[in-house]
Amino acid sequence: MSDFTIWDIVRNLLLATRWTVVLSIAAFVGGGALGAILLFLRIGKRRLLRNFVKYYVELFQGTPLLMQLFLAFFGLGLFGIDVPAWVAAGAALTLWTAAFLTEIWRGCVESIARGQWEASASLAMGYVQQMRHVILPQALRVAVPPTVGFLVQVIKGTAVTSIIGFVELSKAGTEVTNATFEPFTVYGIVALIYFAMCWPLSKASQSLERRLNVAHRNQ
Amino acid sequence: MTYSFDFSWLLVYYPQILHGIAITIELIAVAAVVGIAVGICCAWVRALGPAWLKPPVTAYVELIRNTPFLIQLFFIYFGLPPLGLRLSELEAANLAMVVNLGAYSCEIIRAGIQATPKGQFEAGASLAMTPFETFRHVVLVPALQRIWPALSSQVIIVMLGSAVVSQVAAQDLSFATNFVQSRTFRAFEAYFFSTVLYLLLAILLRWVLARLGRMIFSRTAAR
Amino acid sequence: MSLIEINEVRKSFGTNEVLKGITIEVEPGEVIAIIGKSGSGKSTLLRCINGLENIDAGSITVAGAQLRPDEAHLRELRLKVGMIFQQFNLFPHLTAGANVMLSQTVVKKTPRGEAERIARAMLDRVGLAEKFDAYPDQLSGGQQQRTAIARALAMQPIALLCDEITSALDPELVSEVLAVVRALAADGMTLLMVTHEMKFARDVCNRVVFMHQGRVHEIGPPNKIFSDPATPELQQFLGVQS
Numbered sequence: 288m289s290d291f292t293i294w295d296i297v298r299n300l301l302l303a304t305r306w307t308v309v310l311s312i313a314a315f316v317g318g319g320a321l322g323a324i325l326l327f328l329r330i331g332k333r334r335l336l337r338n339f340v341k342y343y344v345e346l347f348q349g350t351p352l353l354m355q356l357f358l359a360f361f362g363l364g365l366f367g368i369d370v371p372a373w374v375a376a377g378a379a380l381t382l383w384t385a386a387f388l389t390e391i392w393r394g395c396v397e398s399i400a401r402g403q404w405e406a407s408a409s410l411a412m413g414y415v416q417q418m419r420h421v422i423l424p425q426a427l428r429v430a431v432p433p434t435v436g437f438l439v440q441v442i443k444g445t446a447v448t449s450i451i452g453f454v455e456l457s458k459a460g461t462e463v464t465n466a467t468f469e470p471f472t473v474y475g476i477v478a479l480i481y482f483a484m485c486w487p488l489s490k491a492s493q494s495l496e497r498r499l500n501v502a503h504r505n506q
Numbered sequence: 507m508t509y510s511f512d513f514s515w516l517l518v519y520y521p522q523i524l525h526g527i528a529i530t531i532e533l534i535a536v537a538a539v540v541g542i543a544v545g546i547c548c549a550w551v552r553a554l555g556p557a558w559l560k561p562p563v564t565a566y567v568e569l570i571r572n573t574p575f576l577i578q579l580f581f582i583y584f585g586l587p588p589l590g591l592r593l594s595e596l597e598a599a600n601l602a603m604v605v606n607l608g609a610y611s612c613e614i615i616r617a618g619i620q621a622t623p624k625g626q627f628e629a630g631a632s633l634a635m636t637p638f639e640t641f642r643h644v645v646l647v648p649a650l651q652r653i654w655p656a657l658s659s660q661v662i663i664v665m666l667g668s669a670v671v672s673q674v675a676a677q678d679l680s681f682a683t684n685f686v687q688s689r690t691f692r693a694f695e696a697y698f699f700s701t702v703l704y705l706l707l708a709i710l711l712r713w714v715l716a717r718l719g720r721m722i723f724s725r726t727a728a729r
Numbered sequence: 730m731s732l733i734e735i736n737e738v739r740k741s742f743g744t745n746e747v748l749k750g751i752t753i754e755v756e757p758g759e760v761i762a763i764i765g766k767s768g769s770g771k772s773t774l775l776r777c778i779n780g781l782e783n784i785d786a787g788s789i790t791v792a793g794a795q796l797r798p799d800e801a802h803l804r805e806l807r808l809k810v811g812m813i814f815q816q817f818n819l820f821p822h823l824t825a826g827a828n829v830m831l832s833q834t835v836v837k838k839t840p841r842g843e844a845e846r847i848a849r850a851m852l853d854r855v856g857l858a859e860k861f862d863a864y865p866d867q868l869s870g871g872q873q874q875r876t877a878i879a880r881a882l883a884m885q886p887i888a889l890l891c892d893e894i895t896s897a898l899d900p901e902l903v904s905e906v907l908a909v910v911r912a913l914a915a916d917g918m919t920l921l922m923v924t925h926e927m928k929f930a931r932d933v934c935n936r937v938v939f940m941h942q943g944r945v946h947e948i949g950p951p952n953k954i955f956s957d958p959a960t961p962e963l964q965q966f967l968g969v970q971s
Contacts, residue, residue, distance in 0.1 A: 349708040351669035353680060354701040361693035439572065446574035447670060457576055470584035478573045478581060485572035629818035632779055633832035633884065634807035636800065643835055648822050725864055
C-alpha cells in the first residue's frame with residue numbers, strides 16, 4: 288500500500304521539525320522577556336502588581352495548555368482579528384512560558400540567602416544596587432539549570448499546537464501517518480526526533496546543576 | 507464588532523460536560539494510583555536496585571520524559587494496533603497517563619530516596635533487616651513525605667495535560683467541550699467555561715493531595 | 730572460647746590502609762574501650778565487626794561463627810551483635826516505641842503484642858517508659874540515644890558495639906547515657922565502645938585498646954593504660970586529652 292521509504296517519512300518530518308524549533312525559540316525568548324518583567328513586578332513594591340503576577344501564574348499553571356491555545360485561537364477572533372494558527376500558537380506558548388519561567392526565577396532569587404541582602408544593605412546599597420550587584424548575579428547562576436530544563440518543556444509543549452492546526456512535527460506526524468498508514472513507524476520516528484532535541488538539553492541541564500551544585504526545583 | 511456572550515447552551519449540554527468531568531477525574535485517579543506505584547518501583551530500581559535492571563528502567567524514564575505526552579498517546583492508540591495490541595480510547599488514555607506519570611514520579615521519588623541520610627540505611631542493616639525490609643519500613647515513607655509537594659505538582663500537571671486525550675476521542679472534559687463547541691458554534695464561551703472548570707479541578711486536586719499527604723504522614727502524638 | 734575474635738584484620742579505603750592487622754579477643758561480659766586519635770581506624774574496626782564495612786584480609790569470628798560478607802551471614806551476625814551510632818539514627822517517622830518494635834516484628838517475626846511488651850520493657854530499662862509514644866524530634870539528644878540503645882537491646886544481642894555514642898550530645902546529656910551503659914555492663918553485657926570519655930573508660934571498662942595509625946598500639950587494663958602509658962604516642966594522646 289505504501290510506496291514510501293523510511294527516508295521519505297524522515298525527510299517530511301525533519302522539514303516540519305524546523306517549525307517546532309522556530310516556535311520553541313520564539314516562545315522561549317518571548318516568554319523569557321515577559322517572564323523577566325513579571326519577575327520584577329512580583330518581587331517589587333506595589334502590592335497590586337505583585338498580586339497580578341501571582342494570579343497570572345496561577346492561571347497559566349492551573350489550566351491546560353490546550354485550553355489556552357483554543358482560547359487564543361478562538362478568543363482573538365472575537366476582536367475581529369483573523370488569527371492564523373501560528374499566531375495563536377506563538378502567543379499562547381509565550382504567555383505560558385512566561386508564567387513558568389517567572390516562577391522558576393522567583394524561586395532562584397528567593398533562594399539567595401537572607402545574609403546576602405543583609406550584608407549588602409549594611410554596606411548602604413539601595414535596592415536596585417543590591418539586585419544588580421549582589422542578588423541577581425548569584426540568582427542567575429542558580430537559575431541556569433532549571434531554565435535550560437524548562438526549554439525541554441517548551442519543545443514538548445509545541446506538540447499541543449498541532450491540535451489547532453499549526454504544522455510542526457506532531458502535525459506532520461499525523462499527516463504522514465494518514466498518507467502512509469504506518470503509525471508505528473511514523474510516530475516512532477517522531478518520538479525519536481523529539482528525543483534527539485530534548486535529551487541533550489535535559490542532560491545539559493543535569494550536568495549544569497551538578498557543576499553549579501544547586502538543588503533542582505522543577506523537573 | 508459586538509459580540510454577545512451566550513452561555514445558554516449549558517442548560518442543554520450539561521450532561522455531556524458532567525460526563526466529561528467524570529472521565530477526566532477517573533483518568534487522573536487511575537493514573538495517580540497506578541502511576542505512583544510504578545514510580546516507586548522504578549525509583550527503587552534506579553536508586554537501590556540491581557545493576558542489570560537499571561538500563562531498561564533508565565531507558566523508559568528518559569524516553570518518556572523527553573517526548574511529548576501527545577506523541578506517547580498517539581503511539582499507544584495508533585501505533586500499537588498494527589502490532590496486535592488494540593486498545594479502546596479510554597484504555598489507551600489510561601495507559602498513556604500511567605506510563606507518563608510513572609516516569610516523572612520515578613525521578614521525583616528517586617530524589618527523595620537519595621536524600622535519605624545514610625545512617626537510616628545503616629541503622630536498618632544493624633537491626634538485621636534486609637535491604638528490602640529497610641526500604642519498605644524505614645526509607646520509603648519519609649522519602650515520599652520529603653517529595654510530596656513536588657509529586658503533587660506533577661499529578662496536577664498530568665491532569666491538565668490529559669486534556670489532549672480528546673484527540674483520540676476519549677470522552678473527557680475537553681472532548682465534551684469540543685462536542686458542545688461544534689454543535690453551538692459558541693467556541694469562546696465553551697472553552698472559557700471549560701478552562702474555568704479545569705482550574706477548579708486543579709485547585710480541588712491540589713487540596714485533595716495536600717489532605718492525603720497530611721493523612722499519610724500524620725503523627726498521632728501531639729506536636 | 731572468646732565471644733569475639735578479631736584476627737589480623739586489614740582494611741583499606743582505596744590506597745589508604747586504615748586497619749593494618751588488628752588482633753583482639755573479647756571475652757563474654759568484657760567491656761572494652763577503644764581510644765585513639767581521629768583517623769586511627771577505631772570506628773572502621775567497629776563497623777567491620779557488624780559487617781557495615783568489608784574486611785580485606787584476616788577474619789572476624791563471633792560466637793564461633795566466622796563473619797562472611799554474604800547477606801544471610803550478615804543478617805545472622807546482626808541478630809547477635811547490635812550497634813549504637815553517634816548520630817542515633819532513629820527512624821523519624823516512627824514513635825520511640827515503634828522504633829524499638831520495628832525490627833522484632835519485621836525481622837524476627839515476633840507477634841505485635843509480644844513485640845510491644847518487649848519494647849516497653851526495654852524503654853523502661855533505659856529509663857524512658859513514659860516516652861513510648863513520643864516521636865524522635867520530641868526527645869532530647871540523650872533521650873534519643875537511650876531509645877537507640879533500647880532499640881538495639883530489643884534484639885537481645887550478645888554484644889553491643891558503641892560508636893562514640895556520646896560525642897554528639899550536649900555535655901549535660903552525656904551522663905544519662907553513660908549511666909545506662911554502666912547498668913548494661915553491670916548486667917554482664919559484652920561491650921565494645923569507641924569513646925572519648927576517658928573517665929568513663931577508666932571506671933567501667935575491663936580493658937582499654939589504644940589504636941594509632943591503624944594498629945593496636947597498646948592494650949591493657951585501664952589503671953595501667955591511663956596511669957602508666959608505655960609508648961610516647963599514648964602519652965601524647967593522653968596528654969592532649971587531660
